[in-house]
Amino acid sequence: MVNEESKLEPTAHLSHDGICPNPNSDIYGKNCSSSYFWNEEGHILSNGLRNIDWKIQILYMDNATQITAIKKCHDLFNTPRDGSSVSFPFCAASFGAFNTGAGSTEICYRRSKPWARMFDLNIDNKDDLCSPLVGVNVMLYLPPKVYNETDVTHSTRYLVLSSRVDSFGLIPEISPGEISVITSVIGLLAAARAIGEQFESFERAAHTSNRHVIIAFFDGESFDYIGSSDVAYDLVKGEFPRILKSRLKAQLDPIAPSQLDGIIELQQLGTGDGKKLNALADGGQVDELQEMISSLSHGAAVAGGTIVHPTNTSRMPPSSWYSFSRISSSIRGIVLAPFREKYEYRRINSILDRAQWNVSQRSTAVSEVIVAASAILRVAADYVRLDAAQKQALKIDSEFVHSLIECFIDSADWFSCEFFNRINSGRFKPSSAFYSGKSTYVSAGYRNPLRFFVEWLATYAIGSVSYTSNVKDKKTCDDLGKDQNVYVYTWQADPRTGEYHCYRTPLDIHQVNSPAFRIDGAFL
Template sequence: MVPFNYLLLASFLALLSQGVGDTAQRDTLYKKIYRTINLRDYCVRLTNATHAIGCGTSESGTTGTIHFVNDDDDDDVQYVSSSGKHPPYAVVIQLNAFNSGLIRRFVNSSARIAGVLINGTLQQPSEGNQSPALECPNQQFGLYSDTKCSPVWNEHASGLSYESFPFPIYILNAEDMEDIYDCYKKFNVPVKDDTITYPLCKVNMQSFMYAAGDTTTCMRRSNGLFGAVFCDPLENPQVWGSLFPLVQQEGDSSVSREIVFLAAKMDTSAFFHQMAYGAENDATGIVVLFAALEAIGEQKRKNRLKQEAMKPIVFTFFNGEEWDYIGSSRMVYDMVKGKFPDIENGPADFNLMDIKYFLELRQLGLSSGGMFYGHQPNDTRSPQDTSNTLFNTLQENAVKSDWVLEEVKETSSSQLPPASLQSFLKASTNIAGLVLTDHHEQFANKFYGSIFDSEYYVYPNCTNLPLTRNLTNVASAVARTALRLAGVDDGIIENVTAKEDTIKQLLCCFLHNSNCTYFQDLLATDDQRDKLTTNVPLVRYVSVDGSTPFVESIIKLLAVRFSGRLASGYEHTKCPSDGTDLRKWYTMQNADNHSRIQCHEAYVYEYTVKSPAFVDGNYDKEKNQYSTWAESVWDTPTVVMYVVSDDQLEDVTLGVGCMVLVVWFALVFFVTRRIEKVFIEQ
């Protein structure tokens, strides 16, 4: 006879296996109890050489009672901060209420705040919204690390993006916000005496960040014995190229090639990185450079430009510039080391001595009355004659293109604006540089580094005729200036004009709908086109190695289309290879016939940039020479909503359950000890 306790064990295991195996029932039960909230984005942890910024939770997460807070209602804030009877609270706010004043009030009551949930429906910003960036972006890593910022470029700054928070902050989709509000309205709305009774609607939030302390500590832990990675340096490709191939000079290679260098920055920032759209900062600069490249490239495609008859024109879209000039400082670092470009048998090495003119396009979308400003270094940083030539040439072409250029010269009380040019001027005094902007002393952009720096701010509904006309005129002048400085004949230059339709299309694709026809035409396969998202802008946060934001691919292919030409013999077919190290071939969709593809050739390259600090392993806190920003590794964050009963009822339920368990085990023990008397064998 089989012992009774074995029968009990077998029955228990059978029941257990049935419960474990029935996934559908288990999932159904889970969904009846819990509601998983979809996250649009969330605040993450970053570190540099001195400290950490951002958000996170403990490894076990945090739980809070849901409460909606109206920014205009001080009673709501007081309720979660002091008077509410069921802390900690998961505070829910509207997007337009997301500002430093409100968030810092929550920080001051952090013991009662479990987390912040934000309604993520992007809309026209209100006057209460701010720039979460710093007053003087990148100040410690440019030309003025040892001096006070003058002027204060970002007068609307709150610095919120560079603070550390003791609770998580999430931004949600509108559909999930409706479910949260329904649960709150049903269970959590306080009555007149500010009390609520059980059951309560709560959320559990988990977004544990592995990085802690600073980058030095985090990288040391990541390089430990067990191979675990706690943080990654900010790095990703940036795009550069030239109109014609850069070939080595005959004879003395030390002679300068007098390169005309055009630059813009491809990345931007925001408190929520996956909502970093940067309409004014600096999508406007990007599209102007592309429109200028298209106008210049058109002359090349018509065989009006001859390489041997002009100086080289080089263009670069820097990446990581928002995070202490990662892209530009790495390029300068490699030039100084004689390692740029690091392509075997590729373009001839060129260095800082080869750059004669440096024209950088920054924020250009908020010009007042067609007025733009050319910021130039003083004569101790840059050769006076060539600097004057650069400014005068651009000013002359500005007049012809119907806009006004005002000179802003660096003085002891007026510094250069945040720009990649500063990285180059730190290492060389032989470059004539100019930073073109729409502002004189303070940013015209009230939402620099904010999620509100979006299409709604600059280009709503893909319509803003004064904006596109202004940017087209600027692009025309930039193209003509580059060709004039490169030594091209005036007879050719007078025919160079940027296309307003290109400006319109690019702004709409970058800021409104990345799944636009203009971008689709760049991509040869459906797999590539599937990466574009309808009615969503391109995210331009630099991120870390391996994430490969799709914006780099789009920037590269746009540069190919505008500066290159159809490959001879492959106008209606895919490229036979990737080309050579010097000349690259790129297969794209035929813009005129989407059922066919074509091959383009161009001198356009990707260049993965990581701060020199991670190359040298130099995290010196005092020098502030190179960026040390790293991003934490994290597990996938989750927010789960559920309803809980009274704590006392839960205690009673647990007590009764324990009593039943004890009684059950006592009964089993009693029966087992007397099994032969209870069950008489026949």
């Protein structure tokens, strides 16, 4: 598959998702009716392209040198000349390919059949190639609530600010997700960075009000909300954030579903006019959401933006809120996005999901990301009851936003940008054995580089070095994290200066898969 992306029409239907994303997990019913055609403007096929049996092997090539060599070989030996037919020898290529991203259980099962594995000479031939999709949620607790067995249980309130970190395409691992995922991740990281700059004030307010904020980067959401449903399942079981262990000297306080006041999710930033964002919510919750929507409006206004309010007949688009609504109807939800009734962007979950902005469009997109970040920043500040003077000190770092857009979107890959190279410092290297370009796909392994960059950037955004200023090496830094799960201690370079610090961050990394794999008797 070779495609000249620059020649694609912006209005072309190029989403590889179906007309109703995640239809089996829709809280409004599993019937994909016209009322729920969120992806009507972008879908190619009603059920999407992900599960189709094409009957042929499809390869995606983006290496210009290799493509040129194949074209030259084909034109030299396989193209008729002067009206004559072609004959032996022909130009041919032999290849071996192994893909850990089957896209669905059906496809994986089909690939596991003996006839489909006849030529699997170049891989480890196991009896079972079908492993559960494994994601990695990155969670920030602002601030963390430390467990104390003498405290009143489940008294603290929580607000979740979120974005997803995964998408897919026809060839699953080729999923750049620049609009489906990346712009929203940037907005959420920018809000985290602003809180991190004033974290001591934010922490005091949260402890005084007993209201805390969780920033969540959910993985696997494009596959029936793997990341958020895993969290919801743990909440119900009393195992979130972690199971209490007597051997730990300090650990995070357990959270129950009744403690969650709501979840606000960013979606598809960079596709609107740069100023106006829609607060999308379920009509039955609109009256209860007025305080949060007012905070969003005030925050957006600081950055020159506006928020369009939902109505009593509104429906929530496909979102992580679905997972939490199932376990408790009291958990409120808002999606903050440029679209309103339907998706306007036409490359959601696609191998072609690249921003491709011109100069003017890029400027508009940056403004939109900053408006969204400013809006959720104000919600967080109001939620923990930060006083007026301290709210004024909270500012979105536009330079940070520009740096993330340059590295995540403008760069050809995530390994050729100096800002990312400093923060990476060789910890994650591109693999010659697997596709290591821009990919947001949640697979059966850990090769997706996005989750590592999100973890490191979250560490930089929120992590404190004031408690570890005397630490001068990695081993000492690592040792500080023993016997507790409240903070992660990370020896990492400042991406702006390159200087190393030991960051203390209220961060947790959760390996997640569908709760179906943990429920006894579940039909898989």
